Amino acid sequence: MPESTESDDLFTMFPLEAGAPKAAFPKAEMFGQVAYQIVHDELLLDGVSRMNLATFCTTWVDDHARRLMAESLDKNIVDKDEYPQTAELEQRCVRMIADLWHAPDPAHTLGTSTTGSSEAAMLGGLAAKFRWRAKGGKGIPNFVCGPVQVCWEKFARYFDVEIRQIPLRGDRLTMHADDLAAHCDENTIMVVPTFGQTFTGLFEDVAAISRALDELQAATGLDIPIHVDAASGGFLAPFTAPDLVWDFRLSRVKSINASGHKTGLAPLGSGWAIWREATDLPAELIFNVDYLGGNMATFNLNFSRPGGQVVTSYYQFIRLGRVGYTLVQSALYGVAKHLAKGIAALGPFEIIHGGDPHRGIAAVSWRLAGEQTYNLYDLSDRLRTRGWLVAAYPLPADRGAETIMRVLVRHGFSRDMADLLLEDMKRAMAQLDRHPPSTSMTQEESGGFTHNATPAVRMHRPH
The missing domain is CATH 3.40.640.10 (Type I PLP-dependent aspartate aminotransferase-like (Major domain))
Incomplete structure (x- = not known):
């Protein structure tokens, strides 16, 4: 029998070789395997949710x-x-x-x-x-x-x-x-x-x-x-x-x-x-x-x-009970305190909230202290190159142009991940010191990512 001239390779199938439908409702159907691969591959461009430290939402479940x-x-x-x-x-x-x-x-x-x-x-x-x-x-x-x-x-x-x-x-x-x-x-x-x-x-x-x-x-x-x-x-x-x-x-x-x-x-x-x-x-x-x-x-x-x-x-609720929730949530605050201590030790930052369970949620927020060659939007942008999404945004209008950063510590964000973030912050700051941005980035220019809305950012919070 003569050899088939058709390939069974997934990426030679229509429409993977022609491009996904984008502008109008498609006329023809396609194999489920092909449709899955199109959607799966496009989602590769999304950030890694575990490294999204701006979101308040669950990113790890068993x-x-x-x-x-x-x-x-x-x-x-x-x-x-x-x-x-x-x-x-x-x-x-x-x-x-x-x-x-x-x-x-x-x-x-x-x-x-x-x-x-x-x-x-x-x-x-x-x-x-x-x-x-x-x-x-x-x-x-x-x-x-x-x-x-x-x-x-x-x-x-x-x-x-x-x-x-x-x-x-x-x-x-x-x-x-x-x-x-x-x-x-x-x-x-x-x-x-x-x-x-x-x-x-x-x-x-x-x-x-x-x-x-x-x-x-x-x-x-x-x-x-x-x-x-x-x-x-x-x-x-x-x-x-x-x-x-x-x-x-x-x-x-x-x-x-x-x-x-x-x-x-x-x-x-x-x-x-x-x-x-x-x-x-x-x-x-x-x-x-x-x-x-x-x-x-x-x-x-x-x-x-x-x-x-x-x-x-x-x-x-029934898996963890009060004892289990106490252990899980206490661990979050432990990581938040460790991260706050590490950020404070980096030098030019003033901690606003450092993970005290009587003062706030398991989070760390901070501002720049004194004049620097970069702003927090620049730092946020540099951290993105390593996959970290850390929110930088202005406080409400009556606080002027004051900008802060914030990390949400969620279930699944471990002390080891916090140490990786601190090392990347240190590298990013050194890079910004060696090569100061030619112009100060605004929030819009840097993307201004934050999963939770602020009145100035106008992005949604999935409650």
Whole structure:
């Protein structure tokens, strides 16, 4: 038989030899192996997520979690009639988190999983708006906060609520309790402390804010609730700083949001909204639907969404328990402190937050001290050449042109990786000293990468 003139090599097959469809919906079909190779190869251009030290999100999960995610690929969590056990796992998680955050009656409070903490934050904000309206609130509602993640700006714009961000005066990097009275009035639906600030990683003092609102109520009669944005700190402080009072132990705290896919150790797409008591979630926000096979309540902004993140969250909760989470999260702070010490020893840096579990999340943030031949955007750009994505960005506008850098220490970022980063920082700084940039790079020119939004950067945070 004559030899075939056709090759069975994958890269000689159409359209690998002609190029992938890009501009219009393709007409022809192709082999799955070819389509896979096209997509797989394009994704090689993405950064390595484990080296993305700007993201707050989970970048490492164990094999059991991956298997559960794959096994839950077809589960629609909103369809509680078809997938009742997935719904049961969600409710178990709600009760566990309510217990973790010291709700008065964890077994009977209300909460829900969400696609991320941004959705959870908006649900908390909507509940506050509806409670304010039920009490006779009129005019334009507002909420008071410090420097916040962009989801709160979205909430304000999408739901017609005025956002009152307290300017950072002097050397302040967070909202302080003594600034509240000047910004609150009869139309304030809530005060939103950030428990793990996007910019610096610092905790805002929820207990002091609560006391200030108690004093405001005694003086004016204004009874203003608190919603805590614990997107990053909600699964840290209960294990590493259990004596820090920030949660439902404060009666003024009516709701809390958190990201399961951050320090909760769940894969991307996991958030939680929990209310102090069932009465803190207005009934008008709960819808009952009967077109998926049974009558079920829903109070999410999304409808259909995957169930794997909840399944995996429950797996992590029961696998680790309080003891395991304490060990894992304490290890993160240990790495953060080691990294902060190493960065401080490099010379021209001032540490803002160095991984103290009572002051903030497991992160390190710093600024340049004194005049240098380069700025932090230059350093960030040099680190990219080694694969590290380290955020450099400006602080809020009222802090002028001040720029800082930040590293998020996540599960899977080891002390050895921190030492590799420190060595690469040392090499990058030496290179910049020998060859100073001809012009100072701006954030836009350097790419300004940050996975979590700042008001100046306007990039999204997957809550």
